[in-house]
Amino acid sequence: MSKTIVCRCEDVSLSDLEDAFKQGYHDLESLKRYTGFSTGFCQGKGCTAHAARFLAGLQGGDDMVADPPRVRPLLHPTPAIRFAGEDDGGGEENT
């Protein structure tokens, strides 16, 4: 079946975005949560620009998309064990 995929990680099609907008989710953060775009493995690298353009187009301007959805660590998914190590003593201690 023909779909135009905006967010590959969470499988959000253009129609899914349109549907969410029609249901009243008119800001990027709400649209993101309702459809799931940018909440998957790549955290928006392939879809945020598309979704922002989509919303700006429907809102008739860039104001509603002036700020991207809130950015949080981590930039790439990383195994928990990488952060579980104790300080090996290099460099200054936290004072």
Next chain:
Amino acid sequence: MCLIAAGIDVFGRSIKYHRPRGPWCLSGHCSGCLMRIDGIPNQRSCEIHCRSGMLVERQSGWPGTGFDMLRAVDWLSGERLDHHSMFTSSSTMNRLAARIVRRFSGYGDPPSADPPAAVPMRKQDAKTVIIGAGAAGLSAALALASAGHELLLFESSRRVGGRLLDAATSISEPGGRADDQIESGWSCLQKIEKRLADSSGIETHTGTGVLAVYPGERFEVLASNLEQTFLVRAERLIICSGAYEQLPLFANNDLPGLFGIRALDRLVCGYGVVPGEPLVVVGDSERALRLADLLAENDLTLSGVVTKRREGEAIDRLRARGVPVFFDYKPTGARGGRRLDRIELAPAGGLEADLILDCRACAIEAPAAPAYELAYHAGCRVGFASDSGYQVTTEGDGMTSHGNIFAAGHCTGSRSTEEALLHGEQAGRACALSIREEES
């Protein structure tokens, strides 16, 4: 890349619609190449070195990835599926549906390998951390080092160079004509690497991506590789994080066989792997046409090159080789069962596709989305450019809205390699000046 060479086209199935998926960015920023490798799920196979004896498994689909019965969801759902309102008419039905959905949720089974060994943390201080060792980052590093300042340079790929490693990158002298004084990215990189070797005070970590910059009195830069995790307290940052290649939106734009221009460059010219023939290249930049030219030069079958440019050396050469060149079309749909069979294009301004090109692989150019996240999280202002996306806002000398953060290159929205080299150098110098001013 080995998997593509081995003829695997479907790497996985998408999470909701179970559509066939494969790699398309080949630079570690999408989810198209995720595989289970040696018992660990969801690994970006485009970033992992192939080793003899490695166990690589596909991990999605039921009963399997090649033949996935759950693709029925894709066929039955038309153009959309609102998973929020399904099965809500009765509580019992709802609970049953939830159990079934859970059974098929998630992507990949949990790790079956023994729990990994602890990875040591290394905490250190640095005056300056440079994030990204592409054209901009390398220039910044050289400028800062030549001013006598030490720095830490993190690069997520195994090699420094960024787009300088692409075969289709060429650099013209500033102020010259586009065809004047062309130097290949590779040759430029070699010169840079020589200067790096002759510099002191640059501590470089490749294969070590920066994962976060926690703001504070000093920045905490978190970076990690297989052997070590770094937590660097830095006074200043120069962010040269580049941009993420994008594919445009059109029907079935997620079919395996579609690639970004830089991705195809890396695959064919970097690794010598041809994902299929015939190929199509869609793009307007020098880089796109040079790539098409390189592919044709190497006797690969191109069923078409689609561009807005009407003339130029590359186009002449393509025509001379008998490659059809089409002007001013844009893709409206990709067709194929589990991988690309043909691409449909409509004339610019038109809606109906009247050009259909048979192809197994197609590289399409679209403005890359600047990698603004680290800068934004660290406290820099970003702006929205409607053709490319969010980008780090900078002033002429690479200063961001945060006094201790500089930025250069594609993450700020500037797209050319020449600008990346120039702005990187400016940012490095501005950072050096800022350090000197503080010390005096």
Next chain:
Amino acid sequence: MKDRADLVIIGGGIIGLSLAYYLSRMGFSDIVVLEQGYLCFGASGRNGGGVRQQWSTADHIKLARMSVRLFRQLARETGYNIWFRQGGYLFLARDAESASALSANVELQNSLGVPTRLIDVREARRIVPGLAGRNVTACAYNSTDGVLFPWPAVWGMAKTARQLGVEIETFTRLIGIDVHDGRIAKVITSRGAIATRRVINAAGGWSAQVARLAGCQLPNRPYRHEILVSEPLRPFLDPMLCDLSDGTYFSQTMRGEICGGLSDPEEPSSMNSASSFRFLGRMCRSMTRMMPRLGGVKILRQWAGYYDETPDGNPILGPSKEVEGFIQFNGFGGHGFMLAPAIGKIGAEWLLREAEHEIFKKYAPDRFGKNPAPKESLVLG
């Protein structure tokens, strides 16, 4: 936006929306809910979705038990899936004192109809394969506890309330509360004023700030709590796993992600919602200690929200004596979401039909220093 309403609810989180939801279902909808951001902006959009009946005070147990019952109906009532999965909660104690406290709690829960069982480490490891059982002195398990996905619960209640006539104004900040002769007269927002006689303060982490606008003092203080989520994986962890020694909790969401957090005794009260490396390191250490195989699971994202905490760990419910018409529904700490349906229903009955309920006496705003409520000790995160 309306310029007059019978009731204004400050805060479009789960507590405010739950009140609006049950009130409107009872036929009363002359309500305006004010939400400063988008729906799910506050703690209601940032929590791990845990729903448990394992508490140490009778009132919490009863409220939670009622909420579980109501959550089971919510998807059908609102038409939005909340994915409420009753996969259980497993508590681990790591010293003798916690073990005996756990045992006493289980007795109390059983007496109130909650089927928690004390189990041994062997059974715990059957329920959670891969659980490291060293240093565990006691375990408590209740299979009817569970997790849900918070966002659709928020949206579902909001959608139904709107359909029934409640106005929910998002991106609308409260600027002032006008009090005349000791009585609420109107609220002033960033988009205009609303004349009203009754204001409900359901502002979570912002509750004390809101109270000050009305000239009232509340002892609530906001604390940042951090949380993280992993890559989505096929189901392998059924219950919410909780460690009493450091407040670590995590479970697997409907999407397959491992989601949870832990306590930080050094975290001061603040409105800081930034993420820290300190949390990431401590949480990963704790997770991999409790379940070593999680070491190979990739962390996807971390974020933070506020717990609206009170001196005795109990909510603040009911009218403030200082200002007539100013009603508190806040101070839920880290467990507002899971109690919200019960609070909403009881609150709606109390507001509409003046149905008395003991929680308004026990958790009265003026109890501190006079009639303190027993401290709730089973706090996580």
